[in-house]
Amino acid sequence: MNPVRLVIFDLDGTLVDSRRDIAESANATLVSFGAPPLTEEEIGRMVGDGAPTLVARAFAATGAERPPDALDRFLSIYNSRLLTHTRPYDGMVEVLAHLAPRVPLGVLTNKPLDATRAILDGLDLTRYFPMARIVGGDGPFPRKPDPAGLQHLMTICSVQAPETVLVGDSVVDWRTTVAAATRVCLARYGFGWETFPMELLSDPANLLSDRVWVIDRPNELLQYL
Numbered sequence: 001m002n003p004v005r006l007v008i009f010d011l012d013g014t015l016v017d018s019r020r021d022i023a024e025s026a027n028a029t030l031v032s033f034g035a036p037p038l039t040e041e042e043i044g045r046m047v048g049d050g051a052p053t054l055v056a057r058a059f060a061a062t063g064a065e066r067p068p069d070a071l072d073r074f075l076s077i078y079n080s081r082l083l084t085h086t087r088p089y090d091g092m093v094e095v096l097a098h099l100a101p102r103v104p105l106g107v108l109t110n111k112p113l114d115a116t117r118a119i120l121d122g123l124d125l126t127r128y129f130p131m132a133r134i135v136g137g138d139g140p141f142p143r144k145p146d147p148a149g150l151q152h153l154m155t156i157c158s159v160q161a162p163e164t165v166l167v168g169d170s171v172v173d174w175r176t177t178v179a180a181a182t183r184v185c186l187a188r189y190g191f192g193w194e195t196f197p198m199e200l201l202s203d204p205a206n207l208l209s210d211r212v213w214v215i216d217r218p219n220e221l222l223q224y225l
Contacts, residue, residue, distance in 0.1 A: 002210075004183070004225055006159040007099060008150060010168035011109035011116055012047055013190030016123065018086040019044045025078035026058045032073060035064035044191035048170040050110040050137045051075060075112070082115055083122040089189060091218040096128040098222060106133035106153045108166065108176075110143045132156060145175035150182065165213075167221065169193050174200065185213040185221055 012018045020040060027037035038061055046057040055074050059066035099105060107129050109116055113136030120126045120134070133153060135141060141149035154164050165183040166173055169190025177184035187193065201214075213224050 002160075002162040004103060004165050005163040006104050006106070006154060006157050006165070007225070008106045008108050008153055008164065008166045010166070010170070010173050010187075010190075010192075011107055011111055011119070013044075013169040013192040014089075014167055014173075014187050015092060015107070015125065016086050016088050016119060017191075018082075018119070019047070019191045020085040021081055021083075022047060022054070022078065024084075025074060025081060026054065028077050029055065029070060029074040030058060030062060030064070033064065033067050033070065035059060035062040038062065041194075045195045048110065048172045048192050048195075050143050051078075051112065079115060079118075082118050086119060086123070088123055088125065089218050093125070095218045095221055096125065099225065100128045103225070104133065104157045104159070105129055106135070106157075108135045108144065108149050108153065110137035110172070112136050112138045144172050145179060147176055147180035150176055150180045154180075154182075165224075169196075171196050171200070183211045183213070185215060185224065187218075188214060188216050189218075 009015045023040040023043040026043050030037055038058060042061065043058060046054050051074060052071055055071045056066060059070065105128050116134060116136045120129060135149040135153060137143045141152060150166060154161065161181040165185050166177050167185040167187060169187040170192030174184055215221055
């Protein structure tokens, strides 16, 4: 098995628990347009494909028509409360501190880059992730599951796909790694896991020990690295 030489993290549901801030911002957006709010759990299951898709899913779930400025309003509300409740998952900072001196770390998320950097800065996580190794969903690369952002991170780190692992909590992350032919570490503690299609894990071909790992807590990642 090739040694791991690059570890890339998803943000929401993997590095940080941001579900409450996202849900409260989405609900404030819905209510501002006269739509009923949804539960935090319902909105959490909609996260992963970027803000435009989240807003569209939220309005569809309420049965209300989505106004043309709904996305702009959501982003305005959410950007004002990025760090009200959002925190790193328990044990994540210790994992990053252990890994950073040993292997390059990066972030690949469908969240807009400015919001991503604000969260990482506000939680003092940017010290583990140089700006060049943070890829957001509104940059020059298509959003996950398109592999372009992940492949870019591999290129700038001069690392091959078999030496790379993407840590994520959703099927979007899974599909990204399949497209890029990298390893994947699935975080069952993340809120994206609630909608992960379990049939993917019932196929033995998808559970090759050198490509797919599953963890229940951040510190379990160190067992594989």
